[in-house]
Amino acid sequence: MDLSDEEIEHMEDEGLVGDEEEPACPYLQFPMGSRARGRCARLRTIPIGEHVGIDWELLSTLGEIERARQIVGLDTPWSRLFELAMEDSYPELTVEFCSTFTYAPHPTDYVEDPYFPVHEVTFRLAGQQFEMSVREFAVHTGSYDDGQADAYQFLEGHFQGSIWEILAKRPPPLKIPCTDTCTM
Numbered sequence: 001m002d003l004s005d006e007e008i009e010h011m012e013d014e015g016l017v018g019d020e021e022e023p024a025c026p027y028l029q030f031p032m033g034s035r036a037r038g039r040c041a042r043l044r045t046i047p048i049g050e051h052v053g054i055d056w057e058l059l060s061t062l063g064e065i066e067r068a069r070q071i072v073g074l075d076t077p078w079s080r081l082f083e084l085a086m087e088d089s090y091p092e093l094t095v096e097f098c099s100t101f102t103y104a105p106h107p108t109d110y111v112e113d114p115y116f117p118v119h120e121v122t123f124r125l126a127g128q129q130f131e132m133s134v135r136e137f138a139v140h141t142g143s144y145d146d147g148q149a150d151a152y153q154f155l156e157g158h159f160q161g162s163i164w165e166i167l168a169k170r171p172p173p174l175k176i177p178c179t180d181t182c183t184m
Contacts, residue, residue: 027096027127036124040099053086077143084142093125100124103134 022029023044030037054072059065072078101123110118119131138144 025092027092028099030099036099040095043095043098054082077148080142097123097125105134 023040028040028044030040054068056065056068059068072082101121103121105120106118117133120134121137122129122131124130132140135144135149139146139149
């Protein structure tokens with residue numbers, strides 16, 4: 001069962017969650033009663049699945065590689081996402097990121113002030129706080145390159161109701177195994 005942030009906050013207020021043993025990993029230590037602590041506690045109980053990607057060798061054997069490339073493309077956000085899915089990951093950093101990620105979209109009439117930017121994306125990673133625009137986040141994560149990020153639809157805020165909002169509200173279906181250097 002996946003609880004909303006509001007349900008977790010209510011449970012914390014009632015003393016039903018939030019008093020879990022402090023994780024040994026400093027990246028997973030959050031203030032008592034904080035939203036990040038509740039998210040972290042929830043994420044640490046969810047099982048991690050196997051990496052999911054595209055088996056290009058199997059597609060080649062089946063003679064379907066060209067068809068798959070027409071769908072996914074060669075250097076697209078989708079192809080980079082599938083490649084990234086097969087890379088090694090650090091469970092503690094994943095949980096820290098997912099526990100602290102927030103997305104607050106600008107109103108449609110928002111005009112950027114270069115001297116006082118209002119960041120849409122915030123998160124903590126390896127103990128360091130980050131704030132940036134959706135565009136900056138997309139480029140930093142490798143989802144888009146600068147040219148793609150400058151495309152009309154990207155800048156016009158067509159991400160509302162998209163993956164960015166889903167990321168901010170629901171954790172991925174993960175079970176975080178402990179590593180040798182940091183235990184949860």
